[in-house]
Amino acid sequence: MTFNLFVLPFILGFIFLLFSLVKKNREWIHKMDSTDRKKLNNGLRSPRLFLALREIFFESLLHRKMFRRNPLLGYMHMSFAFGWLLLILFGNMESRIYSGFWINPPYYPIFLKFFIHDKHVLPFEIFTVPGFFRFSMDLLLVFVLSGLVLAIIKRSRSKWFGLKKTTQLQFTDKVAMTCLWLIFPLRLLAESFTAGAYGYGGGFVTQHLGNVLAFVWPLSDKAVAYSFWWMYSLSLGIFFVTLPYSRYMHIPTELILILYRNFRIYPKKGSEYFSEIEVLSCPRCGVCIDVCQMNTAAGIHDIQAVYFLQSIRNQQVMEHITTRCLVCGRCQEICPVGIHADFQRIVQRESFQKLQVQDYSYLIQESTRKAEVVYFAGCMSHLTPTIPGAMKKILDIAGVDYLFLDEERSVCCGRPLMLAGKSSQAQKLVEQNKRKILDSGANTLVTSCPICFRVFREEYQLDIRILHHTQYLLELIKKGKVPLQAYFRKIAYHDPCDLGRGSGIFNEPRELLRKIADLVAIGNEGKDSLCCGGSLGLLNAGTEEKNRITKETLANYLEGDPEILVTACPLCKKTFAKLSPVEVMDIAELVMEAIPK
Amino acid sequence: MKSFGYTISEDRQIDFDANDRNMTGFINSIEPSIRLCLGCGSCTATCSAGHFTDLNIRRIHTLVQRGELQHLKKEIMKCMLCGKCQLVCPRGVNLRNLILLIHSALEKSGL
Numbered sequence: 277m278t279f280n281l282f283v284l285p286f287i288l289g290f291i292f293l294l295f296s297l298v299k300k301n302r303e304w305i306h307k308m309d310s311t312d313r314k315k316l317n318n319g320l321r322s323p324r325l326f327l328a329l330r331e332i333f334f335e336s337l338l339h340r341k342m343f344r345r346n347p348l349l350g351y352m353h354m355s356f357a358f359g360w361l362l363l364i365l366f367g368n369m370e371s372r373i374y375s376g377f378w379i380n381p382p383y384y385p386i387f388l389k390f391f392i393h394d395k396h397v398l399p400f401e402i403f404t405v406p407g408f409f410r411f412s413m414d415l416l417l418v419f420v421l422s423g424l425v426l427a428i429i430k431r432s433r434s435k436w437f438g439l440k441k442t443t444q445l446q447f448t449d450k451v452a453m454t455c456l457w458l459i460f461p462l463r464l465l466a467e468s469f470t471a472g473a474y475g476y477g478g479g480f481v482t483q484h485l486g487n488v489l490a491f492v493w494p495l496s497d498k499a500v501a502y503s504f505w506w507m508y509s510l511s512l513g514i515f516f517v518t519l520p521y522s523r524y525m526h527i528p529t530e531l532i533l534i535l536y537r538n539f540r541i542y543p544k545k546g547s548e549y550f551s552e553i554e555v556l557s558c559p560r561c562g563v564c565i566d567v568c569q570m571n572t573a574a575g576i577h578d579i580q581a582v583y584f585l586q587s588i589r590n591q592q593v594m595e596h597i598t599t600r601c602l603v604c605g606r607c608q609e610i611c612p613v614g615i616h617a618d619f620q621r622i623v624q625r626e627s628f629q630k631l632q633v634q635d636y637s638y639l640i641q642e643s644t645r646k647a648e649v650v651y652f653a654g655c656m657s658h659l660t661p662t663i664p665g666a667m668k669k670i671l672d673i674a675g676v677d678y679l680f681l682d683e684e685r686s687v688c689c690g691r692p693l694m695l696a697g698k699s700s701q702a703q704k705l706v707e708q709n710k711r712k713i714l715d716s717g718a719n720t721l722v723t724s725c726p727i728c729f730r731v732f733r734e735e736y737q738l739d740i741r742i743l744h745h746t747q748y749l750l751e752l753i754k755k756g757k758v759p760l761q762a763y764f765r766k767i768a769y770h771d772p773c774d775l776g777r778g779s780g781i782f783n784e785p786r787e788l789l790r791k792i793a794d795l796v797a798i799g800n801e802g803k804d805s806l807c808c809g810g811s812l813g814l815l816n817a818g819t820e821e822k823n824r825i826t827k828e829t830l831a832n833y834l835e836g837d838p839e840i841l842v843t844a845c846p847l848c849k850k851t852f853a854k855l856s857p858v859e860v861m862d863i864a865e866l867v868m869e870a871i872p873k
Numbered sequence: 874m875k876s877f878g879y880t881i882s883e884d885r886q887i888d889f890d891a892n893d894r895n896m897t898g899f900i901n902s903i904e905p906s907i908r909l910c911l912g913c914g915s916c917t918a919t920c921s922a923g924h925f926t927d928l929n930i931r932r933i934h935t936l937v938q939r940g941e942l943q944h945l946k947k948e949i950m951k952c953m954l955c956g957k958c959q960l961v962c963p964r965g966v967n968l969r970n971l972i973l974l975i976h977s978a979l980e981k982s983g984l
Contacts, residue, residue, distance in 0.1 A: 595977075599970075629973070631980040635950040638926040655921055655955040685924045688953035696954050696973060705953060812956045815973060818906055819965030850960060 278375075278391055282506040283383040285513030290382060293516040297528050300520075304532070307549035312541050319539030328538035336530055337361060341612040345563065346438030348426060355423025357527075363416045370409040386512070389467045390505050393477030407479070414479030417467075420460050427457065441571070443562035443582050445523070446590075452522035455515035462508040469501035526559040530613055533557045543616050543623075545699070551588075551623060554615045558585040564607035564617070569807055573828035574821040576600055581607040581617035588624065596816060598624045602825070603695060603813025605777040609803050618813075625697030625815075634701035639687060639708050643715065647679035650718040652709075652732075654725025655688055656846035663724050663846050666868035667745060673871060674757035679716050687712075691731035695813045702735075710736055722748045724864065726775035726845045727812065733779060744775055746785040746844045746863050753791065753867075760792055763870035767793045768838035770829075770852070771805035772845035785844050785863055792870040796836035806832055808843070810851030826855050834858060842866055892940030896978045900937060904974055909964040910934055916958035916968055922951045930958050930968060937975065949975050 308316070319325060334340045337358045343350025367385035372378060374392055384391065426437075434442040445453065464482065471478025472486025519525060533553050543550045564581040571577055579600045587593045601621055608617045651671065653664040664680070671678050687709055690702035713721055713736075720741040723729045729744045736742075743751070752758045769789055775781045782802050789795050800806050809825030830852065833841060841856055843849050844863045852860040901907050914931045922928040928951040936945055949972050958968040 599973075629976065631976045633946070633950050634952070636953070638922075638951065640925070655957050656960070659919070659957060659960055686921055688921055688955040692954045692956055692969075696969070698954070810960070812969075816904070816967070816970050818967070847960075 278381065278384060280387075280390070280505075282502070282509045283387060284509070285506075286383055286386065286509040286516075287513075289513030289516030293519055296520045301532065304549040304553065309547070312536075312547070312550075315539050315541050316536070319535075319541075324538050324540075325535075328535045331534050331538060332531055335534065335612070336527075339612070342561075345610075345612070349430075349437040349439070352423045352426040352430065352437070355419050356427070359416055359420040359423060363413065363420065366409065366412055366416060370413065373409075383509075387505060387509070389470055389477060389482075390501075393470065393474040410477075410479040414481040417460065417464060418481060421464065424457055424460055439562060439566060441562065441565045443560045443565065445560065446586070448518055448522045449524075449560065452515055452518040452524050455511045455518065456524065458511040459508070459515060462504060462511055466501060466504035466508045469504055470498070473498045473501050523558070523560040525556045526613070529553055529556040530559070533613065533615075537614065543619050545623065545626075551620055554620060555585050555588045557613050558582060558589075558615055559613065560586065561612065563610055563612060567606045567610050569604070569606070569809075569825045569828060570600060570602060570817075570821075573809075573825040574817065575824070576817075576821070581611070581615070584617065584621060584624075585615065588620070593624050593627075595628050598628060598697075599814075599816040601813065602773075602807045602809075602811040604773040604807040604811060606804075606807070609777055622695065622697060622699075625695075626699065627697075629697040632698055632701055634693070634698065634704065636704045636708070639705075642685075642712070644681070644712050645679050646717045647677050648718055649676050649678040649720045649722060650681050650713050650716050651678050652681045652689075652713075652721060652723040652725075652728060653686070654682070654723055654728040654846065655686055656727065656850070657724045658682075658686060660846040660849050660862070663849070663862045663864055666862070666864040667722075667724060669868055670749065670752070670758060670864065670871070673759075674752045676752070676757075678722075679718065681709075681712060681716070689725075689728040689731045690735065691727050692812045694731070694735070696815060706731075706735060710738065713738060713740075720748070724846060724862075726772040726779065727847065730774040730778045744779075744781060744784075744844065746775070746788055747781065749864065749867050750784050750788040753788065758867065759872055760867070760870045761872045763792045763866070764794050765839045766796055766837070767840045767842045767866070768796050768798045768833050768836055769801075770798075770808065770833060770841060770843040770848060771802060772843060772848050773805070773807055773811065775844055776805055777803055788863065788867070789842060792866060793840075793842075796838050798838075799832040799835055808845075808848040808851040810847050812847070822851075823855060826851055830856055840866070887939055887941075889940070893942055894940035896942060896975070896982070897938055897940050899978055900971065900974045904967055904970045906964075906966045907934070907937075907971055910966050911964055913963060915961045915963065916966075919957045919961045921955045921957060922953050926951050928952060930971075933975070934966075934968075934971065937971070942979075945975055946979055 339350050339353040339357065342353050367388065371380050371385035371388045374388065430437050467478060467482040468486040468489055471483045472490035478486050543554060560582050562582055565571055568580045571580055579597045584597050587597050598621055603618050603621060605618050608615060611617065651667060657663050668680065688705055689709060690705040693702035718740060720743060721732060721738065722743050722745055723732065724745045726744060732738065732742045753760060767789065769785060771782060786795065806829040807825060808829060809822045838858060841852060841858055841860045842863055843852065843860065846862065849860050849862050912931060916930045917923055920928060920930055928948060933945065933948050952972050954969055954972060956969050962968060
């Protein structure tokens, strides 16, 4: 007998899941633009496919990033993902060998112990280890169950797993999670009761447990076992049906995301299908909640990447969820899935900014002088005049032929508009600045503001070198054009969001600072650096909230007792200076002071 | 009549009964920091767009508070949203959000 009515819930759920996944993927491929489709076609026929499969193995199954973050959290995820996959693989091998057919009905391996309770050693097991499959299937089940125990503990003791706060789950998630949690204990009980009722056929766990159950509960017969098989099948079926509507949709979607990412398909404006893939890939693990300073310092708990992505998925995006965000990038840095939450946040901001009517016709075309280097201070630097002042002096000392492009009438770089969801309007400013920069015939563009720096690199498509002043000063110093004397004071360095995480410039400022100062280690450095609180990405927050962020960051940075807090961003400097008990300086000012008088 | 180059000044009476203060309420409720303004004009002095044109963010603030909405759209179209105004504000008024909220209010009222 290889069929019983109880397999129906599983079969129906499985067919439903398969159908909805195929439908979603067809939709995505249909919505793809031609460049992405080309990348997909080429990628599938290139070695990148193997890289993608490797990443899927390490991240989706072994959960390497989770392990690095917290071993317990990593083990929990691995036991579920990898353990379940091994159960499926071993179950399929076992059932095929038992039945002797290479094709089985899909439910057969899953409910094998119901259909077969063979006490004889199978012919093939004479050549291998007797009871090999029975042993390994039980071992794998214990492996998965150990993860389940951890998952249950995690709901109340999340601190043990390195999480201060866990995600507040919504209803569909709770239903799916309950079913998922029930699947494995029900399987254990169904197999155990069956083994107990027949007196043989179980592995080292299920047989012993079955015998104990039969002993303590003499009524437990085949009928009780049968009812557990029904429940096991039902829990699987309900889980499969709820999966596309719950957070567990991340399991199949993440595979697609990793595949596409390895084929160099990235999120871009207007790429709705990719946004949907990213939204569905969010497992709502909540790792982003603890790193978000809007949560830890400002006390705003409903805008973190996990809730933001959830609101997109539920089609309930509120304007404040999009605007009350620093766009500092800490959440996407820590995200184990690699979702571009900041990018998606700005995409959503655009949908609220319907009035796109900026008029910059007043910007007059001014002719620019020819120069080798263009120096662009940026709006924020004009509020901290000592930074462009120091830059001017250093550039003069180094004898650089430079043009201070925005000395008199500065035009914004456009990033503040883009951050506010008006990128189409920002293009007007981009064009204006771009023309001026190219007119100068310069081969290098140096800027003091990381906000400008990032937008120059990402949006301007300039065919010249674009450097932040930390990079350029280091270059000048290495060439010996700027004389330096020992200026050893104890300093801490803050990585501005747009320079560090945003543009990947971590080493140059540190190399430069080590030449002239005593750099102390701080709590959150490099990719983990905190936000100063003054971010232009934060559109809607009060002074009190911003100050709390600044204070949190300062407390973290001043642990090592530095004499000076050094940063490389005029906005960070201005924000810190307001509340810092120690002196705040820009890297350029520090270099200026280290030049012998 | 002979023209001497003079005209009668435009009426500067502020008629709160005729003005539409709906937008004022909408903006002040979402961004309460707007009420902190003491009218010093630092924002206008530092304004990037103000170096090129007559954009005056203090005036925008005043017009919103009075409910005089006729010229607002033309004014805020010039703003580059660079955020300097907000950084120099001694009272911590979130002026970028003021501009963005005027955008949404105008969009909602269809002006």
